[in-house]
Each structure stands twice: as structure tokens, then as C-alpha cells.
Amino acid sequence: MKLLKNKWALLSLNLAVGLAFFLITAPALQLKHMINILFYFGACWLFVGIFLWTVHGGFFDGVVYGFRKSFERSFKRNDYLSENDTVPSEKVSISFVKAACFQGFCLLVLMLILLTRFYAA
Template sequence: MNRKLFLSSFTVSFVLVLLLSLLFYQEISLLHYINISFYISGLLLFTSLFLLVAEGGFFDGITQGFRRTFQSKGRDLDKKEVEEMRLFSELLRVEYTPFLFAGLVLAATMLAALAVYYF
């Protein structure tokens, strides 16, 4: 895992939570932090899980089927041209673990803040 990317994505998401709290609610409170960090951590987790599934090759069959079915620039594709096209999982090479861990850590801070809020 790339630690720099993890630290930067967590720092950016944490600052984004604080800025959005100031922007929408004009104050920083525990409840506003909990609400906004829920959405930001969910977005980070959803993005990382999508990248994990796409990297695993789940969408390769779908994209190959679309390539065989539809035409490219008004002409039919040859079988050789379809075979030479790169798979979707080969095109999408983004490291998902920093975003996954940043989302998990942000969600953990949100749950800790939620525990403090209710107790």
C-alpha cells in the first residue's frame, strides 16, 4: 500500500468534512462531523470497492460483449480487432487500498464520534 496516498487521501477527506461542515452548517459540531463524514467515508469505500471489482475482471465479459455487438465508427469490427482490444481490467490500474483504508479510518472516527455523541 502506498502510505503517501493513504495519508493524503485521509487528510483531504478529513479537511473536506470540516470545510463542508462550515459551508453547509456555518459551524463545526460533533453532529455535523458525524453526518458529513458518513457520506465522505461511504464515497471512499464505494469507490475503492468498485475499483477492486473492476480490477478483478468482473466487467471484462460485459465490455467484450458490447464490443462484439456494436459498431465502431460506423463499420463492423473484425474478430481480430475485437481480440486485440485491451480488457477493461487492464485499462483500469488504480491502487484501491489507500482509498479503502482512508474510508475505513474515516468511518472509524465517525463511529467513535457517534459513541461520544450518544454517551
């Protein structure tokens, strides 16, 4: 968990894992393959970050309440929301959302820098 708090250490870990994937899976050590790997990593981090940002904003709280209400009716219970039930927006940490968006943004910026180098050559 300490690694998630340091965004630069997590970024270097992402780059190291990406480099390892590049060295293992690339048939020829070409810049195109590294650009693809950085895009996959960056897009995944950015997708997770934006999705969790939407969840943290409370977009799905009404949907969860509706499902709980319908399931409670079908099982013949009267308490639609008890005190122990939490909504998804309370479970998502904003620090993790910011870290995921930062990782995705940095990896995609690095990918764009390598992409300009690839097409400039």
C-alpha cells in the first residue's frame, strides 16, 4: 500500500513492467511495440480512474438503491436500506482515483512523446 501513496514509485513500477513486457513479447525490438504497450497500460489506468471517479461522484448510488429495494421486495423484507448498507460512492477513495488518473495520464503522455519520435524518424 505504501507504493500506491508514492505516485512516482508507482509510475516507475509501471514503466519497469512495461519494459519487461516489451523485452519478453516484442518479436523485434522496435519502438512501435513499446508505444503499443504504453498505450495499453495507460488506457487501462485511465479507464479505471475515470470509472472510479464516476462511482465516487455518486452516479451509481441510485441504481444500487433501486436494486436493493427490488430485491428486498422480492424476498419480502420491509427495510429497504439498513444502517449497515453503504453506497458505492462511500467505498471509493479519492486518493486512489487521483493516483489512477495520474498514472494513465503520464503513461499516455510518454506514449505520445515516443509516437512523435517514431513518426519524426
